[in-house]
Amino acid sequence: MHAVIINGSPRVQKYSNTEKIIASFTKGLTEKGVSFETYAISDRQSWEMIREAYRKNEEILIALPLYVECVPGLLLEFLETLPEKDDHTRLSFLLQSGFAEGCQLRCGEAFLEKLPKYLGVRYGGCLVKGDNFGIRMVDKEKQEQITKPYQAMGELFAEGDGFLREEAKRFTGPEYFSxxxxxxxxxxxxxxxxxxxxxxxxxxxxxxxxxxxxxxxxxxxxxxxxxxx
Amino acid sequence: MVLMIDTTTSHIGEQVVEELLQRGANPTEFELIDTTGMRISHCVGCNYCWLKTPGICAVKDDYEPILKKMNRADQVWLISDTHFGFVSYQTKNIVDRVMPLVTMYLKVKDGQMRHVMRYDRQLDIGVIYTGDGDQAYLEWWCKRTALNLGSRSLGVFEEARRKEAVLCML
Known part of the structure; x- marks a missing residue:
């Protein structure tokens, strides 16, 4: 397997929480022998290159922060420029947010679930988890600690079922707090x-x-x- | 005050205004902003409006006057084209950048975490859309968005049903 991973956050890469999550996730991929290439849409200069990678590859993962109940405006703009493809391509998502409970991300997840159909491609599931606001606020060691669980999800993804397996669904944690x-x-x-x-x-x-x-x-x-x- | 923010390429906000006038609405009680030709960036997620310059967006473009008007409005109507069944990125950018009206502080409301609003005003939101919008999804999104702003959804109406939307404005 070779995966194209696109950071869909509009924040500059250096301060991007999603970027830190991707770093941990891809450790899991490497562990399982999966190769990957990563991109970030925050740099508009790279959009043509990202579209080219999207065109050429069949395993695509977009990682993104939740912005007002759905995808960030900049990512929406980027998505509108993607070429149509067929169902040989699988598109999966990693959706993260500041709010901690699973229920906060469901409206965003529902959009992502339907999106592949509009693009002509196959849906590979959506990994959903909140409570990530603080990543940029802490030192490197603490960042690695917070994002560590994503490594196991990288290993799971490497097994080839996207995020459609039960383990990926459980990763969200509590839907509501007691x-x-x-x-x-x-x-x-x-x-x-x-x-x-x-x-x-x-x-x-x-x-x-x-x-x-x-x-x-x-x-x-x-x-x-x-x-x- | 009813504020309409029109990002559509066919400028359907003008038709909504006509409908309002026909129904005897007072022109001082509503305003249409057509964003054609305006420079409105996406939210860059810098968090400055929460943690560095509370209440003020770091991106300097044509957006701030719109946000000030939103803050004074009772109703904000997003008039939008649709892509992927959802509002256009132009409209989503306007919504993403509402964060200066929200503070960093948190609370628990109706069983979920919410941000504390910066101002006491309540800004209800509605959507009027063109094209092949996913009605059920847009209604859900609008309700959730209103929940985040401590307000109510005014409903979601496709272009052909704009008269119904106008009835909600009077």
Whole structure:
């Protein structure tokens, strides 16, 4: 098997969570002797090259972050430029998100499930998992720890059934969190969570409150400009 | 205030406006933005609007004035062509870039994680589409998107049913 892996994230590769997930996933492929080539659509300059790889190969995997319940706008634009192919080509997806529960990704997954038909190709399943927002925020060692489970999914993919097997479906984890866990999360979000995000923002040089109503409170952007936009 | 954002190549927003006027809508209560010729980038996922310059998008193009209007509107109607049964990338870009209205902070609502909205206003959304849209899917997507914005879906209408959409605007 030889796989073409396309990172469908619009974020630059260096900071892309999806990129880190692909790195772990492809370790699993290598482990099982599967060769691959990887691309990223965030660089428009490479689109023609990616289309060429898509045309020439039959095992395609698009890895992507969930953007507002579906695929990111940039990936939609790229998809509209793909040539039509037949069902010798199999298209699989790796869908990841910030929100942690499986239920958050189902609307995106449903789009991806139907997409191969529009492109004339065969559906190879969709690996679904959330809780990945923090990858870019932590050091390399922690990144490898968070993305480690994807290596086993690479090994599974190498066996040739895409993500259609039960193990791939189980990878998602809980569809909803149980009530006790939700209650704990609610408290953490209001206390420690806020502090953590504010600290992350400070490390980016931001010292304003993260929930500031900029267009209401800031005199420069606020009411003075109200009628002029 | 009803805001319509038209990304269609056939500019069907104009027909929606005609319908509104025919039904006696007050022109000060709705606005149509036709994005033809505007520079509107995709969301680049930089997270600056959450963590570096809260509430402000780092991409400087023609989008911010639209977002400000969305923030003041009661209803936002996405008027879109369809591809793969879904809205066009032009419309999806407009939706993806709504994130400055959302904060980094999280909460649990109705059993699911949600982001805390930045402003108190509620921005309901609806879709009017051309072409071979997947009606059931678009309805699901619109509902889910509204859920993320702490608002309601106004419904999804194909071009031929735009009169029904107009009834929801009055």
């Amino acid at each position: 009530l006790p866990i939700r209650l704990i999360m609610q408290i953490v979000f209001r206390t420690l969570g806020k502090k953590m995000f504010q600290k992350a923002a400070a490390s980016w040089g931001c010292h304003t409150p993260l929930d500031e109503k900029v267009w209401e409170t800031n005199s420069e952007c606020g009411k003075g400009e109200g009628g002029s936009v």
